[in-house]
Amino acid sequence: MSKQDGSGRTVSAADVDDAGATILHADLDAFFASVELLDRPELRGKPVIVGHRSARSVVTAATYEARRYGVNSAMPMATALRRCPHAIVLEPHFDRYRHWSAVFFEVCRSITPLVEVVGLDEGFLDVAGATRAVGTPKAAASLLRERVRAETGLVCSVGAAGSKFVAKLASSRAKPDGLLVIPVAETVAFLHPLPVSALWGVGGRTEERLRSRGISTVGDLAHAPGALLRRALGDASARHLHDLAWGIDPRRVSVDREEKSIGHEVTFASDVASIEALRREALRISDELGARLRRAGVAARTVAIKVRWEDFTTVTRSATLADPTDSGRELYRTALGLLDALVGRDGEAMRPVRLFGVRGEQLTSRAPSALWDDGAGWRDTEDVIDAARERFGRAAIRPASLLGGAGGTDRRDPRDRRRLED
Numbered sequence: 001m002s003k004q005d006g007s008g009r010t011v012s013a014a015d016v017d018d019a020g021a022t023i024l025h026a027d028l029d030a031f032f033a034s035v036e037l038l039d040r041p042e043l044r045g046k047p048v049i050v051g052h053r054s055a056r057s058v059v060t061a062a063t064y065e066a067r068r069y070g071v072n073s074a075m076p077m078a079t080a081l082r083r084c085p086h087a088i089v090l091e092p093h094f095d096r097y098r099h100w101s102a103v104f105f106e107v108c109r110s111i112t113p114l115v116e117v118v119g120l121d122e123g124f125l126d127v128a129g130a131t132r133a134v135g136t137p138k139a140a141a142s143l144l145r146e147r148v149r150a151e152t153g154l155v156c157s158v159g160a161a162g163s164k165f166v167a168k169l170a171s172s173r174a175k176p177d178g179l180l181v182i183p184v185a186e187t188v189a190f191l192h193p194l195p196v197s198a199l200w201g202v203g204g205r206t207e208e209r210l211r212s213r214g215i216s217t218v219g220d221l222a223h224a225p226g227a228l229l230r231r232a233l234g235d236a237s238a239r240h241l242h243d244l245a246w247g248i249d250p251r252r253v254s255v256d257r258e259e260k261s262i263g264h265e266v267t268f269a270s271d272v273a274s275i276e277a278l279r280r281e282a283l284r285i286s287d288e289l290g291a292r293l294r295r296a297g298v299a300a301r302t303v304a305i306k307v308r309w310e311d312f313t314t315v316t317r318s319a320t321l322a323d324p325t326d327s328g329r330e331l332y333r334t335a336l337g338l339l340d341a342l343v344g345r346d347g348e349a350m351r352p353v354r355l356f357g358v359r360g361e362q363l364t365s366r367a368p369s370a371l372w373d374d375g376a377g378w379r380d381t382e383d384v385i386d387a388a389r390e391r392f393g394r395a396a397i398r399p400a401s402l403l404g405g406a407g408g409t410d411r412r413d414p415r416d417r418r419r420l421e422d
Contacts (some may be wrong), residue, residue, distance in 0.1 A: 006064045011178040018138040020184035021160040022128035023253065025167035026144060028104060029155045029176040031121035032061035035100050036090045038153050047087040051077050056267055056354075060092045064176055100152055107147045111140055116253045122171075124164055126253040141179050162187060163249035165200060187247035192219030199244050201237060209233070221245045262296065263304075264289045265357025271310045273352045275343060282335045285358045290328025293360055299324035300360025303334040307342060308355035317342055324364050331358060 028034065032050045037043055047066035051059045057077040069084035081087060101120040108115045111134055114126035127140040134140040141158040148156045159170025161182040169191075174180035182190050191198075196218055197207045209232050215221050221229070222245035229238035243249070264285045272278055282305070293299060304318035317338040325331065335358045343350040 006067070006176045008173065009175060009178055010173045010180055012138070012181040016138065016181045017183040017185070018136050018160060018181045020162050021137045021167075021181050022126060023161055023164055023167045024125040024127060024137065024141050024144070025159045025161075025164065025171040026108060026123055026125060026141075026148075026156050027158075027168075027171045027175070028121040028148075029157055030061060030063050030067075031101075031154070032092060032097055033063045033066075033090075034154050035096050036093070037063075038100075040090070043088060043090075047071070047084050049077070049080055049084070049087045049089050050092050051080075051089060052091065053077065053089045056269060058267075062087075100154065103152050104148060104154070104156070107151055108144065110147060111144050114253050114255055116255060124167065124253045138179070138181050141181070145179060163247065164251050164253070165244055165249040166190070166247060169194070169198060188222075191245065191247055192217065192222060194218045196221055199241050201241060201244075206233065206237075218245050261304075261359050261361040261363065262289065262292055262298070262300070263306075263357055263359030264292070265306055265355060265359075267308075267355045268353065271352035271354055272356075273350060275339075275345075275350055278339060278343075278350075278353060278356060279336060281356050282339055282358060283332050285356070286332035286335050287328040289358055289360060290326055290331050293326040293363075296363075298363040298365060299326040300331070301362035301364060302360070303331055303338070304359045304361055305335050305338045305342070306355070306357040306359065307339075307353055310352040310354050312354070314355075315342070318361065320362070324362075331360065 033048055036050055037048065045065065046063070047069060048063045049059055049066050049071060050061040051057050055078055059071060059073050059075045059077060059080045061073055062071045062080070066080075066084050066087050069087075071080045071084050071087065077089075081089075097120055104121070105115060105117060105123060108123055108125055112125050112127050112130040114129070116124040118124065125140075125144070127134065127137055130140055134143055137160045141160050145156055145158060148154060155177045157171050157174040157177060158179045159167045159172070159174055159182070160180070161167040161170055162184040166182050166187055170180040170182050194217065196202055196210050196215055198218060199221070202210070210216070210221065213224075213228060213232055215224055221241060226238065226242070229242060232238070233241065266281065266285065272281070300321075301324040302318050302320045304316055306314065306316050308314045319334050319338055321330070321334065
């Protein structure tokens with residue numbers, strides 16, 4: 001597999017056989033950092049880290065020059081600056097990232113309407129039906145890269161293959177600023193030398209389990225006895241990974257992408273060891289999350305909380321509701337129950353908390369309230385509150401327990417990114 005710093009970069013020869021390699025995976029290189037450099041072109045070629053210069057912050061993104069010093073996204077900023085003390089730190093601007101993401105996908109759709117959005121900076125394209133308009137798969141990938149650079153100033157790497165799985169691996173190998181086509185006939189030869197961790201679904205624990213049984217490469221897994229794989233992984237995972245190891249991935253590009261979850265989380269300026277402070281934050285986040293669900297016209301059937309302790313250990317807990325909700329009050333009640341179950345109602349033995357978040361999952365279209373719904377009146381109130389906030393700002397109306405005084409002290413890092421997980 002290619003390394004995150006681009007040192008394993010591989011690109012295709014001009015005469016590569018691209019017949020059948022009609023699935024493209026396009027991935028913007030160092031997206032957040034590259035967007036920041038659009039306004040700071042003088043910093044190109046220098047080690048740049050995107051994030052807040054704070055002991056509590058983590059790296060949002062890094063240029064390839066910074067990555068060569070071992071700087072990676074999600075790394076504590078303090079660690080990153082120890083590894084690359086001369087790095088230039090830039091504050092993130094998420095509105096800019098959303099803007100350029102939208103432009104990127106419009107460019108993708110100029111190649112083919114069959115585009116599957118995977119994240120802000122990556123997606124799959126099916127170009128099988130676009131040969132008359134844009135030529136062969138390799139020509140389509142080259143044209144996409146040219147248009148992205150011309151219309152955004154950003155650079156994308158593209159992988160082309162006969163399946164989504166292999167196309168994504170190929171784009172990873174092509175980074176930065178490359179194009180790698182994996183001919184269908186060479187799929188197995190490409191896959192088998194790769195480490196077994198290259199397979200979708202193989203995380204750290206699964207990799208350890210496989211390595212303990214002598215399986216360290218994709219080829220090892222492809223040729224392993226079925227009984228051994230089933231004992232190590234279970235029937236479903238064994239079949240799934242065995243298929244991938246032989247390049248079998250029947251999933252097609254899906255144009256209609258449903259939002260899977262919407263979440264809100266915050267890293268505290270100092271660790272929180274008070275259950276009451278954590279409950280207030282649960283109220284604050286649930287209130288904001290409910291408003292965002294209502295703006296999106298969706299409701300959550302499952303509510304999840306995320307807690308990261310002072311030692312960076314992270315746990316999640318979730319509960320599925322009888323009926324989907326977009327009410328901040330209902331989200332808070334459920335989040336509070338999950339929190340109390342995790343740390344105890346009195347919180348006496350609670351470990352200091354570094355990060356806390358609430359997320360709505362299993363999203364569905366917002367349905368009108370039933371006549372017998374006890375929460376209907378409160379949701380009507382929340383709609384009115386939304387309208388007032390839209391007109392006068394979010395600070396115009398807040399839960400009373402979040403207002404002033406010692407009980408309402410805001411312990412969040414004011415510069416910390418509030419991550420929205422879509």
